[in-house]
Amino acid sequence: MGGNAEYFASPQTVGELVELLRYCNQQHLEYTIFGIGSNVLFSDYPNANKMYISLKELLQFEVKENRWFVSAGIPMAMLALAGELIQSEDFQFTHLLPGSLGAGIYMNAKYYQGQIGDVISRVYYLDMAEPNLEVQCIPVEECQYGYKRSLFQDKPWIIVGADISVEGYPLLSQPEIESILERYMLMKDNKSNLMQFYTFFSGEMKRLTQPNTPTFIQEIEEYRAKNKHFVHHSCGSYFKNNYDIGKSIGALVDHLQMKGTGSGGAMISPHHGNMLINVNDATSEDIIHLQMVISEAIFKEYGFIPEPEVQIIK
Numbered sequence: 001m002g003g004n005a006e007y008f009a010s011p012q013t014v015g016e017l018v019e020l021l022r023y024c025n026q027q028h029l030e031y032t033i034f035g036i037g038s039n040v041l042f043s044d045y046p047n048a049n050k051m052y053i054s055l056k057e058l059l060q061f062e063v064k065e066n067r068w069f070v071s072a073g074i075p076m077a078m079l080a081l082a083g084e085l086i087q088s089e090d091f092q093f094t095h096l097l098p099g100s101l102g103a104g105i106y107m108n109a110k111y112y113q114g115q116i117g118d119v120i121s122r123v124y125y126l127d128m129a130e131p132n133l134e135v136q137c138i139p140v141e142e143c144q145y146g147y148k149r150s151l152f153q154d155k156p157w158i159i160v161g162a163d164i165s166v167e168g169y170p171l172l173s174q175p176e177i178e179s180i181l182e183r184y185m186l187m188k189d190n191k192s193n194l195m196q197f198y199t200f201f202s203g204e205m206k207r208l209t210q211p212n213t214p215t216f217i218q219e220i221e222e223y224r225a226k227n228k229h230f231v232h233h234s235c236g237s238y239f240k241n242n243y244d245i246g247k248s249i250g251a252l253v254d255h256l257q258m259k260g261t262g263s264g265g266a267m268i269s270p271h272h273g274n275m276l277i278n279v280n281d282a283t284s285e286d287i288i289h290l291q292m293v294i295s296e297a298i299f300k301e302y303g304f305i306p307e308p309e310v311q312i313i314k
């Protein structure tokens with residue numbers, strides 16, 4: 001959704017990314033970094049003086065002793081597949097979790113009890129305030145993780161990768177994970193398509209686990225199917241939950257009987273009150289209009305304005 005960008009790039013290496021950022025600085029171009037795009041809403045009228053940079057092609061998965069180095073563009077759902085290969089349950093929560101690892105680290109992506117901040121040990125980043133643009137690293141203990149919160153949201157840093165500790169587990173086979181990665185790379189431009197994402201990761205997981213698919217993996221498949229997460233284009237949960245209220249935003253919108261409300265080509269999902277879906281060539285304006293309608297109704301009934309989780313990129 002949104003308009004066509006004048007400048008768009010998807011670097012494949014950190015070297016290419018650094019070169020691109022230097023080019024933006026020299027040409028006085030603004031830039032914005034994103035991952036697979038599953039949590040962003042682009043403006044219908046993009047900034048013509050801005051480079052839109054997706055890190056979804058930054059794809060590196062290196063098996064080291066006791067740890068994996070995983071680059072920012074690797075989809076989080078790849079960790080669940082790698083976990084199955086070493087028979088670890090620690091990464092199951094990432095099964096079908098849309099989005100790249102870089103964004104997951106930035107937003108502390110979660111699924112029920114599992115969150116990205118709990119499985120990484122160190123994050124590698126470029127500090128845009130440092131003129132030399134060298135890769136730096138920070139241990140997870142200093143990343144200030146909370147509910148959908150991290151230190152990265154307050155810093156001019158670009159996450160390029162992370163270490164994941166797999167101490168005590170058998171060594172992952174580098175060729176095995178690379179063959180999955182090669183099949184993923186064949187998706188080319190479809191990496192941002194939620195339906196393709198679902199087909200790929202659900203299929204790979206079935207191939208690895210059937211007929212003994214772990215219960216939690218089955219539950220994830222059922223939850224996503226029940227909420228029809230991958231049937232229409234959406235940005236996942238539109239608002240962050242407000243835990244002071246004691247009920248999720250989805251439940252509040254449901255309570256207000258707003259599911260199914262439309263605006264242009266957009267609609268509040270009939271299946272989940274915190275999901276705004278693109279049913280018929282919606283514009284970003286249509287989605288933002290629904291955001292306003294929900295915010296007003298929640299403010300009137302519950303006295304607070306919900307905070308969007310989706311990042312709106314101008």
Ligand SMILES: NC(=O)C1=CN([C@@H]2O[C@H](COP(=O)(O)OP(=O)(O)OC[C@H]3O[C@@H](n4cnc5c(N)ncnc54)[C@H](OP(=O)(O)O)[C@@H]3O)[C@@H](O)[C@H]2O)C=CC1
Nearest residue numbers: 034035036037038039040099100102103104109158159236
């Ligand atoms: N639980 C669920 O069902 C769902 C979860 N999600 C979650 O939403 C997120 C979306 O992932 P994805 O689609 O890849 O992300 P997006 O492309 O939607 O990027 C989201 C934002 O993350 C920041 N970001 C992304 N990559 C980097 C990076 N390498 N370094 C610094 N900041 C970065 C940027 O913020 P800024 O512009 O402010 O710098 C960007 O605007 C993930 O956390 C995903 O798990 C999404 C949908 C459903």
Ligand SMILES: C=C(O[C@H]1[C@H](O)[C@@H](CO)O[C@H](OP(=O)(O)OP(=O)(O)OC[C@H]2O[C@@H](n3ccc(=O)[nH]c3=O)[C@H](O)[C@@H]2O)[C@@H]1NC(C)=O)C(=O)O
Nearest residue numbers: 110111112236237239240241248250251254271272273274
């Ligand atoms: C989808 C995202 O993340 C999701 C994540 O997948 C799920 C599972 O862990 O938990 C959060 O959703 P959520 O709080 O809406 O979780 P759900 O389990 O779907 O709903 C919570 C409760 O509200 C009820 N509910 C939800 C929607 C609705 O229309 N009606 C309703 O009654 C559900 O039945 C459930 O009892 C994350 N969202 C946020 C904002 O925290 C995302 O980040 O984009």
